Amino acid sequence: MDDVKTKKRVAIIGAGPSGLAACKHALAKGFRPVVFESGEAVSGVWARTLSSTRLQTPAAAFRFSDFPWPEEVAAAPELDFPRHDQVAAYMTAYARRFGVLDCVRFRSKVLAAEYVGPSETEVAAWERWSGNGEAFGDGSGEWHLTVQHSELEDNQIYKFDFLILCVGRYGVAKVPKFPQGRGPEVFHGQVLHSTEYARMAHADADELIRGKRVVVVGSGKSGLDTVAQCAQANGTKHPCTLIYRSSHWMVDAKLIWGGISFGKLAMTRFAELMVHKPEQGFLLSLLATIFTPLRLLMATLVEAYYKMNVPLQKHGMMPECSFGEAMLGWRLGTLPEKFYDMVNKGSIKLKRSHSSFSFCTNGVVLDSGTGTGTGESVVVDADVVILATGFDADKLLSNVFVAPRFRDIIVSSEPSDTMLPLYRQCVHPRIPQMAVVGYVECAASIYPYEMMAKWVAHLLAGVVRLPGVEDMERSVAEWERWGQWAKRRSGGVFFLRSCIGTVTTWYHDQLCRDMGYSPRRKKGGGLLAEWLQPYGPPDYAAIQ
Numbered sequence: 320m321d322d323v324k325t326k327k328r329v330a331i332i333g334a335g336p337s338g339l340a341a342c343k344h345a346l347a348k349g350f351r352p353v354v355f356e357s358g359e360a361v362s363g364v365w366a367r368t369l370s371s372t373r374l375q376t377p378a379a380a381f382r383f384s385d386f387p388w389p390e391e392v393a394a395a396p397e398l399d400f401p402r403h404d405q406v407a408a409y410m411t412a413y414a415r416r417f418g419v420l421d422c423v424r425f426r427s428k429v430l431a432a433e434y435v436g437p438s439e440t441e442v443a444a445w446e447r448w449s450g451n452g453e454a455f456g457d458g459s460g461e462w463h464l465t466v467q468h469s470e471l472e473d474n475q476i477y478k479f480d481f482l483i484l485c486v487g488r489y490g491v492a493k494v495p496k497f498p499q500g501r502g503p504e505v506f507h508g509q510v511l512h513s514t515e516y517a518r519m520a521h522a523d524a525d526e527l528i529r530g531k532r533v534v535v536v537g538s539g540k541s542g543l544d545t546v547a548q549c550a551q552a553n554g555t556k557h558p559c560t561l562i563y564r565s566s567h568w569m570v571d572a573k574l575i576w577g578g579i580s581f582g583k584l585a586m587t588r589f590a591e592l593m594v595h596k597p598e599q600g601f602l603l604s605l606l607a608t609i610f611t612p613l614r615l616l617m618a619t620l621v622e623a624y625y626k627m628n629v630p631l632q633k634h635g636m637m638p639e640c641s642f643g644e645a646m647l648g649w650r651l652g653t654l655p656e657k658f659y660d661m662v663n664k665g666s667i668k669l670k671r672s673h674s675s676f677s678f679c680t681n682g683v684v685l686d687s688g689t690g691t692g693t694g695e696s697v698v699v700d701a702d703v704v705i706l707a708t709g710f711d712a713d714k715l716l717s718n719v720f721v722a723p724r725f726r727d728i729i730v731s732s733e734p735s736d737t738m739l740p741l742y743r744q745c746v747h748p749r750i751p752q753m754a755v756v757g758y759v760e761c762a763a764s765i766y767p768y769e770m771m772a773k774w775v776a777h778l779l780a781g782v783v784r785l786p787g788v789e790d791m792e793r794s795v796a797e798w799e800r801w802g803q804w805a806k807r808r809s810g811g812v813f814f815l816r817s818c819i820g821t822v823t824t825w826y827h828d829q830l831c832r833d834m835g836y837s838p839r840r841k842k843g844g845g846l847l848a849e850w851l852q853p854y855g856p857p858d859y860a861a862i863q
């Protein structure tokens with residue numbers, strides 16, 4: 320096997336947290352991967368973001384399992400939610416410590432990935448993944464990557480035996496379509512997507528909005544962060560307007576994670592006992608049903624507590640869905656610091672739009688029936704409009720593939736679109752020699768991504784044995800069915816694709832078993848600790 324490892328060529332696309340973990344664990348299994356990163360630094364979204372961005376998840380939950388935060392962060396209570404530059408420094412230190420930095424090729428954008436070898440028809444007919452159920456197949460297929468190292472040079476083609484996609488979810492902006500003559504082209508000011516604004520050098524970003532009438536469209540996490548940053552820069556003299564259609568359960572980070580901590584409670588096995596889980600047996604299904612009233616009661620209490628502490632009602636920011644529904648789709652987030660203080664002082668203006676919006680020369684038009692409720696269109700004057708309208712994670716992933724069939728099936732929404740059709744959220748049953756790490760959504764993203772990276776490394780090393788393609792597809796279908804259940808229970812529209820926030824430990828249990836480790840990871844403390852202590856990164860440190 321050692322000879323095989325040194326000869327097998329493994330490529331990783333992306334040097335964000337997922338790519339770093341994927342590389343570290345492939346190295347640990349004796350491979351020598353090449354990591355292609357289009358940017359100039361490791362750490363993905365944390366390398367370039369708004370100057371005010373901090374973690375929404377506490378540092379204790381947002382870390383790699385075997386690499387604690389440095390003492391100056393871990394020991395400072397005011398740094399429970401580290402700044403973006405501290406997150407980037409932590410990621411860089413991890414990459415340096417485990418020899419990952421030496422494997423990264425910066426300023427190297429992968430434009431296309433083409434599978435060369437067995438034909439599409441042969442691949443589609445295989446009963447075992449990659450032909451024989453092994454990560455590298457029988458050696459007759461390989462991936463050709465077209466890489467752009469610089470705009471001045473010709474693109475290069477590299478060949479690999481295995482491909483790991485760690486491209487994240489935030490690289491492609493989602494921008495609404497506008498009717499002819501009512502889009503950004505008619506506006507006399509500047510329009511940009513929140514991701515472009517976040518990636519600007521901080522001094523340029525400040526300059527762009529200073530003393531301007533800024534309108535931010537969208538009330539997700541990036542919308543609230545952007546509006547708060549603009550309000551801090553411009554104060555009450557030039558208030559920043561947030562236009563939003565729906566509102567989410569956004570509350571102060573300390574309310575979620577401090578005191579009576581809902582966040583920590585949600586990370587216990589007991590909390591998972593109260594929800595249905597994919598591929599659960601009859602007993603667990605029965606228990607989930609029996610405990611449902613308790614789950615709903617707890618969600619109602621948390622909701623009441625948040626309503627008491629956050630002036631959502633007062634500012635017309637009450638979400639349409641209950642907290643219990645939002646929890647299943649993980650439509651929760653943290654407010655920027657002093658958000659409602661800024662609203663009270665007048666540096667942030669909130670404007671609800673009940674239908675669509677468009678542009679005119681002076682700014683943004685809230686179409687008739689919106690805004691004031693008078694039935695007339697309302698114009699919000701602006702110099703700069705920032706569209707915080709989300710990201711197209713599926714496009715980012717599927718765009719990498721040359722073959723239209725792979726493009727389609729990797730993000731297939733048949734029979735529905737609640738989960739990406741990946742076995743163990745990592746490999747597509749009918750795309751050979753390829754894995755995805757980091758697509759799922761969860762409360763604290765890094766250690767689940769690290770678990771996926773460990774699983775993929777075990778697959779490369781031949782430790783994880785995959786079932787036949789049909790059994791893999793059956794498992795994928797079970798997760799899809801569960802996703803549909805969670806989506807229905809979360810109010811229909813509120814479910815983020817591949818959100819495993821309520822079943823993260825259950826998911827990790829599956830990965831542990833595949834890798835030959837016990838899923839019961841609480842040492843000492845007995846059954847009580849196993850069921851009532853939150854599960855977190857250190858529990859998985861021994862899995863290497």
Ligand SMILES: Cc1cc2nc3c(=O)[nH]c(=O)nc-3n(C[C@H](O)[C@H](O)[C@H](O)COP(=O)(O)OP(=O)(O)OC[C@H]3O[C@@H](n4cnc5c(N)ncnc54)[C@H](O)[C@@H]3O)c2cc1C
Pocket residue numbers: 332333334335336337338355356357358362363364365368372373374375376381427428429430485486487488489490719756757758761762763764765768
């Ligand atoms: C503003 C913001 C705040 C967040 N806060 C939290 C938080 O508090 N807690 C939490 O758990 N999660 C948070 N997240 C989620 C975030 O996705 C994770 O923290 C984490 O960054 C995901 O890591 P990743 O490696 O999967 O993806 P990314 O961090 O997105 O990294 C992907 C990398 O792939 C590279 N890449 C993409 N395509 C190519 C290509 N074709 N060729 C070469 N390179 C490519 C990109 O340049 C990037 O470096 C936040 C996200 C954002 C945007």
